[in-house]
Amino acid sequence: MISKDFFRALELLAEDKGISKEKILDVMGRGILNAYKKDHAISDNARIEFNTVKNEIILFAEYVVVETVENPGEVALEVARKRRKTIKIGDTIIIKESPKEFGRIAVSSAKQILTQGLKQLEREKAYDDFKERENEMITTEIVSFNRDFVTLDLGHNMETSLPRKELLKSDEIYEGSRLRVYITKVDMTTKGPKVFVSRTDRNLVKRLIEQVCPEIQDGTVEIMGISRDPGDRCKISVLSHDENVDPIGAVVGYKGTRIKEVLEALQGEKIDVFEFDTNPTNLVLNALAPAKVVAVNPNKKKHEALCIVNDKDLTSAIGVKGQNAKLASQAIGWKIEIMSVSVAKEQGIRYRRIEKD
Structure with a gap:
């Protein structure tokens, strides 16, 4: 069957969906073979070829020649001899079929498989696209929201729900607002790809x-x-x-x-x-800045450091709810303990004051 319109539509579909023509033809082939099975109760004996140069769809089916047809995949001798006069019972004959001759139910089945197949190809394409961007940042747009979640448009006809706990307290939440998010994970589910993102x-x-x-x-x-x-x-x-x-x-x-x-x-x-800084003392000092530190006793093997500060600077060095010390520790991978001069003196801790430039 020659169909320039089909192959022209194939080009447009592949370009529009960003899916290769080969993958679309594979889905189309499965659909046609399924339609053939609906009409002939068998498809194992058939194969399909797409000739993109000649704009031709070719369906071949192999039949066994018999006297009287009893099973699918068989052809009567008198019918086979209309195609090849010398053929005899037991021989096989390859017959070119035409998809145009399929019945209404068969055509409907083929269309359903094509629709489902294209949807799956789109899901796989979206999954591949976002999987490549896993652990990367993208810009999204808020399309809807409720008390617990914000729905984001990711592009590529994809959306995701972001829990409000993954938002910043200062984020402005309204439809059309744009947010940059970090893709933490991409999974393929039965409903298609699921993209997990975070602002925190x-x-x-x-x-x-x-x-x-x-x-x-x-x-x-x-x-x-x-x-x-x-x-x-x-x-x-x-x-x-x-x-x-x-x-x-x-x-x-x-x-x-x-x-x-x-x-x-x-x-x-x-x-x-x-x-x-490769020097542990300098590294700890830099991490705790702008806190004023009197001395640092580092333990390189354990990646621990005791920091001595003046009594009046203790609160600011530790930070509100211990934030400054905690963030400094996490940023350099060292355990940091902060102690006032008076406590260090009581405990008999020896230290050398840092010389100021």
């Missing part, structure tokens, strides 16, 4: 900074550690692999232009950027 994951901050900092993109500056209290404060450790490049300046940007873009995307969440 610390890696969202990492991706935002990477986006605005060319020095991180080209490897000159590296993010060594990151910790976060979503919606409130974040600490980031950065290292420069070029002595002529200031890692903090690269992230913050001229007059804070780069970090401002990140802060806007996080609805005002505060970010402390500090320099990574």
Whole structure:
């Protein structure tokens, strides 16, 4: 069967859906074979070919020649001899069938398989697209919301529900509002791909900074550690692999232009950027900044550090609800204990005061 319209429609469908023609033809082939089975009660003896050069759909079926037809896949001798005069009982004959001759029920079945098959191909395509972007950041749009969830348009005819606990307290929730989110996981379910996203994951901050900092993109500056209290404060450790490049300046940007873009995307969440240092004392000092530390007793083997501060600076060094100490500890992977000078004196702890420049 020659059909230029079919192959023209195939080209448009493949382009519109972003699915290869081969995959669509595979689905179409299954549909036609199923239609053939509806009419002939068998399909194991049939095969289909699509000739995209000649715009031709060819269906071949192999029959066994018999005197009297009793089973599907058999053809009567008198019928077979109309095609080949020398054929005899027991021989096989290949007959070219025409899909145009299929009955209404068979055609309806073929259309149903094609519809279902295309839907599955679209699901697989969406899954592959988002699986490639797992652990990456995307921009979404709020399409609806209720007390517990926010529904986001991900593009590619895909939506996902984001629990409100995965939002920042300062996020503005209204239809049409755009949010940048981090894709934490992509699964294929019986209903299609499921994309899990978050606004509270610390890696969202990492991706935002990477986006605005060319020095991180080209490897000159590296993010060594990151910790976060979503919606409130974040600490980031950065290292420069070029002595002529200031890692903090690269992230913050001229007059804070780069970090401002990140802060806007996080609805005002505060970010402390500090320099990574291979010297444990300097690393702990940098992580606790802007806290004023008198001394640091590091334990390299255990990755622990005791920090001594003046009594009046103890509260600010620890931070509200221990936030500053906690974030500093998480950002560098060290256990940090903060102690006042008076307590250290009572416990007989020896330490050497840090010399100020």
